Amino acid sequence: MNSRWILILFILFSLAVFFVAPFAGMTKISLSGIFASGSDGIESAVFWRIRVPRVLTAFLAGSGLALSGMAFQALFRNPLATPFTLGVSGGAAFGAALYMRLGVVLALPGFSGTTGAAFLGAVLVILLAYGLTRLQGGFATETLLLAGVALSYFLSSMILALQYSANLHDSFRLVRWLMGGLGLVGYDAVLTLFPLVATGTATLFLLRQEMNLLLLGDDLARSRGMELQRIRLLLFFAVSLMVGGIVSVCGPIGFVGMMVPHICRLLVGNDHRHLFPAVFFLGGAFLCLCDTGARIFFAPAEIPVGVITALLGGPFFLLLLFNRKLRSRVQ
Amino acid sequence: MSVPAFEIRNLRVLLGGKTILKELSFSLEEGESLCIIGPNGAGKSTLLKAMLRLLPIHGGRIFFEGQDIQKLSRRDLARQLAYVPQAGNMLIPYTVYAFVLMARYPYQNLLAPLSDKDHVIVHQSLEQCEMEHFAERPLASLSGGERQKVFIAAALAQCPRVLFLDEATTFLDYRHEGEVLALIRKLRDEEGVAVVSVTHDLNQGLHEYERVLALKDGRRIFFGPPQELMNCEMLTSIYDSPFRLLSDPEGGKEVVIPGKVTQ
Known part of the structure; x- marks a missing residue:
């Protein structure tokens, strides 16, 4: 199968997920019900006020996380480099925890206190990673990844310390936040996410060729005429907007960002002109699907979407990775 | 002058x-x-x-x-100016054609993305290096000598002085060394x-x-x-x-x- 067909398949798949997902869930919804009004309006209210914004949020978050992962893998020329392996979720979680525990008010337009704090935490970690790459001579990617792991451990013990000293109520809120989730009502989350994800996505879309060149290494990329520092800065900027926004709204659901780009690399190759649309659609559809699963598997209870992404994605990823025929396409 | x-x-x-x-x-x-x-x-x-x-x-x-x-x-x-590094142990995860096409980057911008002319030049460059039959092969599957010639083709696609x-x-072994040297001589004398x-x-x-x-x-x-x-x-x-x-x-x-x- 060539990459064009795979791409068409991805688009059809995500359209299907996108249109079917809002109908799945506890309350049965009929096609006629969604346009009913008055006393029959329950179906319509569930559909338009709960299901649709939730599907939109999941799609935006999934696409944004997957594209961010793709961009970081190109930036660092390393399959393990994603904003999350560099400690972004730790930063976001620490921000959120600090806010819940201490109630430090951070009034960012369009964000509640927790989301604002998480956004700042995530962006600070990405800026830290950027700063480290800019230091005299930069660091090897391996060093940076190790630093990310160390930072994650450090931040999680800070979070544990905050949690230990908190009361039961705050502590539970924090644990629930750390699991990630999309259980929001209304369009606030969509309205917060849309401008951030759209800006980031558009930036990455325009930099597809540059991401291709990044995989050739610094010297070749520069000798082909690329302004390396400027492109790096733009990519970091795009990723921090998206990831900051998504993590602050949905919690740390990072696995999507590592796995989806790799699945797409295995299937369509590394050329970002094909990879970008594949990652965009599969990322969105995958998180939509996981969120739908989270809603229906244990209904009426709902399990956190972060649990599902890893449960579904992990084995599938391993399968792809150890399939020799597919693996030969990564290199 | x-x-x-x-x-x-x-x-x-x-x-x-x-x-x-x-x-x-x-x-x-x-x-x-x-x-x-x-x-x-x-x-x-x-x-x-x-x-x-x-x-x-x-x-x-x-x-x-x-x-x-x-x-x-x-x-x-x-x-x-175009740069040809030692191609031996570089991992380039693209096909030959995609890799050479990337060398047209300095001639593109937001308003003028890849054009037919770029594809023509990529074909010519591959032909000059006698690598046109390898166009759809992944670079990683080529031998050192073949890869070196692809790197030269890519540099040529930049149309450098x-x-x-x-x-x-x-x-490179003697045959590939000879081929690469002949290619360089041709570029110098004819182009x-x-x-x-x-x-x-x-x-x-x-x-x-x-x-x-x-x-x-x-x-x-x-x-x-x-x-x-x-x-x-x-x-x-x-x-x-x-x-x-x-x-x-x-x-x-x-x-x-x-x-x-x-x-």
Whole structure:
């Protein structure tokens, strides 16, 4: 199968997920019900006020996380480099925890206190990673990844310390936040996410060729005429907007960002002109699907979407990775 | 046309706090090809990268056709100067065609993305290097020699005036080395592309180029036409190792042989 067909398949798949997902869930919804009004309006209210914004949020978050992962893998020329392996979720979680525990008010337009704090935490970690790459001579990617792991451990013990000293109520809120989730009502989350994800996505879309060149290494990329520092800065900027926004709204659901780009690399190759649309659609559809699963598997209870992404994605990823025929396409 | 193609004045380059190139000066006329020789660690690759502005310089200036290269945009540089690194152990996760197509980057912008002309040039470049049959193969599946030719094809797709080769033939077998050298000669003689090359192969350096620059410890010990370097004392002082000269009975050329006479 060539990459064009795979791409068409991805688009059809995500359209299907996108249109079917809002109908799945506890309350049965009929096609006629969604346009009913008055006393029959329950179906319509569930559909338009709960299901649709939730599907939109999941799609935006999934696409944004997957594209961010793709961009970081190109930036660092390393399959393990994603904003999350560099400690972004730790930063976001620490921000959120600090806010819940201490109630430090951070009034960012369009964000509640927790989301604002998480956004700042995530962006600070990405800026830290950027700063480290800019230091005299930069660091090897391996060093940076190790630093990310160390930072994650450090931040999680800070979070544990905050949690230990908190009361039961705050502590539970924090644990629930750390699991990630999309259980929001209304369009606030969509309205917060849309401008951030759209800006980031558009930036990455325009930099597809540059991401291709990044995989050739610094010297070749520069000798082909690329302004390396400027492109790096733009990519970091795009990723921090998206990831900051998504993590602050949905919690740390990072696995999507590592796995989806790799699945797409295995299937369509590394050329970002094909990879970008594949990652965009599969990322969105995958998180939509996981969120739908989270809603229906244990209904009426709902399990956190972060649990599902890893449960579904992990084995599938391993399968792809150890399939020799597919693996030969990564290199 | 009185402006030299390249003029290097008092160039000083530091890497990790260590001075690699010291007060280096030389100039190349339009169309002249240069071979850079010298022992390991003499600063050959550093000079090549500095001339391509892939490294920051810490003193002196580098002019290309009268313009300071530090003041040119990367895009402008890439349209004139192309770089061919050693392709041997680089992992490039693309097909041959996709890789060569990326070399058209300096001719694209947001308003004018890839055009038919770019594809035509990519085909021509692959054809010149006799690699058109490999277009859809992943680069990783090629042999070292094939990969090196693809790297040259990619550099050609940049439509450069000067081609920079960093030990492009060092790890190739005799047949591939011969093919790559023939290709470089053809580009120089038929396409008018000047070549700046770093090599350890003295016989190549002394016969294929108009100018030779010998570096040792970051200093210039010799710069001039290769004939003047054809003496054993000079070569021995550059490499701290004995050499002999032999006359090739068939071609009539002098050939450099490393080492002493052994019994």
